[in-house]
Amino acid sequence: MGxxxxxxxNLMLGLIFKEMWFRKxxxxxxxxxxxxxxxxxxxxxxxxxxxxxxxKRITRDLGFNLRILPKETDMDLYxxxxxxxxxxxxxxxxxxxxxxxxxxxxxxxxxSLRQKISLGNGSAILVGVxxxxxxxxxxxxxxxxxLEPGTAHLGxxxxxxxxxxxxxxxxxxxxxxxxxxxxxxxxxxxDVFLYTTLQDAQTVTGLEGQINxxxxxxxxxxxxxxxxxxxxxxxxxxxxxxxKVIQDRVQADARARQRQMVEKKFSFLSPFLxxxxxxxxxxxxxxxxxxxxxxxxxxxxxxxxxxxxxTLFLGKALLLGGVGALMGFAVGNQLAQxxxxxxxxxxxxxxxxxxxxxxxALVWTPLLSAMAAFIPAMIAASQDPAYSLRES
Amino acid sequence: xxxxxxxSKHYPSAQxxxxxxxxxxxxxxxxxxxxxxxxSGSGKTTLLLTxxxxxxxxxxxxxxxxxxxxxxxxxxxxxxxxxxxGFVFQMFHLMPYLSVLDNLCLHxxxxxxxxxxxxxxxxxxxxxxxxxxxxxxLSAGERQRVAMAxxxxxxxxxxxxxxxxxxxxxxHATEVCEHLRKFRDSGGTVILVTHGELxxxxxxxxxxxxxxxxxxxxxxxAQTAP
Numbered sequence: 001m002g003x004x005x006x007x008x009x010n011l012m013l014g015l016i017f018k019e020m021w022f023r024k025x026x027x028x029x030x031x032x033x034x035x036x037x038x039x040x041x042x043x044x045x046x047x048x049x050x051x052x053x054x055x056k057r058i059t060r061d062l063g064f065n066l067r068i069l070p071k072e073t074d075m076d077l078y079x080x081x082x083x084x085x086x087x088x089x090x091x092x093x094x095x096x097x098x099x100x101x102x103x104x105x106x107x108x109x110x111x112s113l114r115q116k117i118s119l120g121n122g123s124a125i126l127v128g129v130x131x132x133x134x135x136x137x138x139x140x141x142x143x144x145x146x147l148e149p150g151t152a153h154l155g156x157x158x159x160x161x162x163x164x165x166x167x168x169x170x171x172x173x174x175x176x177x178x179x180x181x182x183x184x185x186x187x188x189x190x191d192v193f194l195y196t197t198l199q200d201a202q203t204v205t206g207l208e209g210q211i212n213x214x215x216x217x218x219x220x221x222x223x224x225x226x227x228x229x230x231x232x233x234x235x236x237x238x239x240x241x242x243x244k245v246i247q248d249r250v251q252a253d254a255r256a257r258q259r260q261m262v263e264k265k266f267s268f269l270s271p272f273l274x275x276x277x278x279x280x281x282x283x284x285x286x287x288x289x290x291x292x293x294x295x296x297x298x299x300x301x302x303x304x305x306x307x308x309x310x311t312l313f314l315g316k317a318l319l320l321g322g323v324g325a326l327m328g329f330a331v332g333n334q335l336a337q338x339x340x341x342x343x344x345x346x347x348x349x350x351x352x353x354x355x356x357x358x359x360x361a362l363v364w365t366p367l368l369s370a371m372a373a374f375i376p377a378m379i380a381a382s383q384d385p386a387y388s389l390r391e392s
Numbered sequence: 393x394x395x396x397x398x399x400s401k402h403y404p405s406a407q408x409x410x411x412x413x414x415x416x417x418x419x420x421x422x423x424x425x426x427x428x429x430x431x432s433g434s435g436k437t438t439l440l441l442t443x444x445x446x447x448x449x450x451x452x453x454x455x456x457x458x459x460x461x462x463x464x465x466x467x468x469x470x471x472x473x474x475x476x477x478g479f480v481f482q483m484f485h486l487m488p489y490l491s492v493l494d495n496l497c498l499h500x501x502x503x504x505x506x507x508x509x510x511x512x513x514x515x516x517x518x519x520x521x522x523x524x525x526x527x528x529x530l531s532a533g534e535r536q537r538v539a540m541a542x543x544x545x546x547x548x549x550x551x552x553x554x555x556x557x558x559x560x561x562x563x564h565a566t567e568v569c570e571h572l573r574k575f576r577d578s579g580g581t582v583i584l585v586t587h588g589e590l591x592x593x594x595x596x597x598x599x600x601x602x603x604x605x606x607x608x609x610x611x612x613x614a615q616t617a618p
Contacts, residue, residue: 022526
């Protein structure tokens with residue numbers, strides 16, 4: 001030992017690593033435990049986000065549930081013929097979308113003009129639609145199908161009656177329209193619809209700059225018993241007094257119930273699982289300290305301060321927490337990426353790595369682990385060393 | 393050097409309060425080798441830990457060189473232990489994950505010369521060849537010698553030894569006692585708790601405890617328990 005050189009010995013980090021290396025299995029188990037909590041939480045939160053997105057998409061795909069009509073619309077006639085006998089200026093759409101906070105209540109606004117026209121040997125419902133307008137902040141994808149000027153989408157029955165197929169030319173009151181497609185059979189009035197752009201429909205009907213309906217989806221997501229219609233009407237009255245709104249109550253109610261159910265489920269499960277995860281992390285950290293109580297007694301017997309002992313245990317807890325968070329995030333994320341697309345098939349491509357969860361895992365896991373280790377370590381360190389030594 | 397006055401320690405238990413120490417008075421002079429003997433549960437270890445500022449008594453006081461130890465803060469007592477006392481335990485209480493050298497240097501972290509001091513002590517205790525070994529790689533006798541070396545690292549005035557020979561064969565037990573005797577000879581003070589006659593044969597004075605009370609004091613080497 002004559003060759004032993006004077007060098008700093010027993011530095012804090014060195015002590016932590018030596019202890020962990022000596023108790024490899026215990027450190028590994030603790031690390032795996034922490035990583036398991038984080039991975040489960042990451043996978044759960046990622047899939048929760050996916051489920052929320054999927055639910056929104058499914059409920060959105062139920063279709064528009066609000067119809068904003070000219071105020072003077074004869075509702076008897078409306079329900080008989082399926083469109084308003086009145087028109088209103090197209091500029092009202094712009095007025096509505098520029099109204100502050102409108103997208104908190106109404107979204108996916110789609111202006112249209114519907115008129116009954118003679119076509120071939122019978123009649124058809126001409127539906128001119130404008131592109132949907134959504135909130136610029138929320139970056140929502142537009143609903144419905146896109147229409148090119150000069151093209152037409154034919155309802156199934158109409159296509160059958162006129163004997164047209166995609167690529168054929170259709171003459172409508174002097175306007176030539178190329179048939180983009182004949183739609184599948186929906187089994188409703190859409191089978192006799194002739195879809196064109198709003199501008200083409202306005203040209204055909206001679207109602208330039210006019211619309212007779214704005215479709216929308218309500219964002220309140222209130223069930224029928226919560227009376228969403230009165231709220232929607234009061235909102236519209238303030239923003240667009242020239243119009244009135246009707247709600248497809250059955251559809252809106254189903255949509256609201258579905259979303260409320262999902263939200264309630266997660267609002268119950270998420271905090272519960274987060275608390276369970278936090279307790280799990282805390283238990284691992286506390287068990288580690290308990291096992292080393294006699295060691296705390298030795299440190300104290302040798303005259304080391306409570307602060308030094310706490311640092312030793314906190315250091316290990318922080319280190320394991322940090323590494324556990326990294327490992328857990330990686331595993332949990334992979335799990336969500338692997339399982340998510342199987343469950344959430346509509347929005348499968350939207351399941352992506354949620355980097356914010358890595359940040360929170362790196363903050364909370366070491367913090368919880370350190371807090372849980374700190375309390376028993378400080379209790380043991382503040383006792384007379386004899387008590388800790390006697391436990392060995 | 394060390395005075396215990398009216399020292400009592402009571403523990404609560406399911407059967408009521410246990411008197412581990414009962415109004416004990418004791419004085420230990422500098423340079424003395426004192427052995428404490430008694431049956432299990434007589435209060436030997438409690439007395440040792442209380443004298444070593446590791447266990448607050450229920451009543452009474454412990455005065456070391458004029459300073460009442462339990463009037464000091466926990467931090468002050470820790471600092472006092474680090475500077476003035478060396479502990480040797482029956483179970484060795486070495487840090488299992490630190491090498492022999494690191495265990496010794498626990499006392500002198502970042503202090504210049506601590507490695508040289510450890511070097512000298514390990515040489516004296518014939519542990520040179522074990523310097524980088526972990527405690528579990530050592531024999532019981534070697535572990536106890538490492539614990540002895542650790543106790544002496546800070547050049548303390550007092551060594552408190554709690555049955556240091558309890559887990560050793562007679563040869564190693566004698567070896568440990570001889571090292572304690574040498575420490576005494578170099579001016580240190582030793583208080584030793586023991587069950588056996590061998591260890592107490594090295595003491596200048598032996599006290600016998602029973603139910604937390606001082607039963608008898610024997611000057612010189614006590615050979616038999618009363």
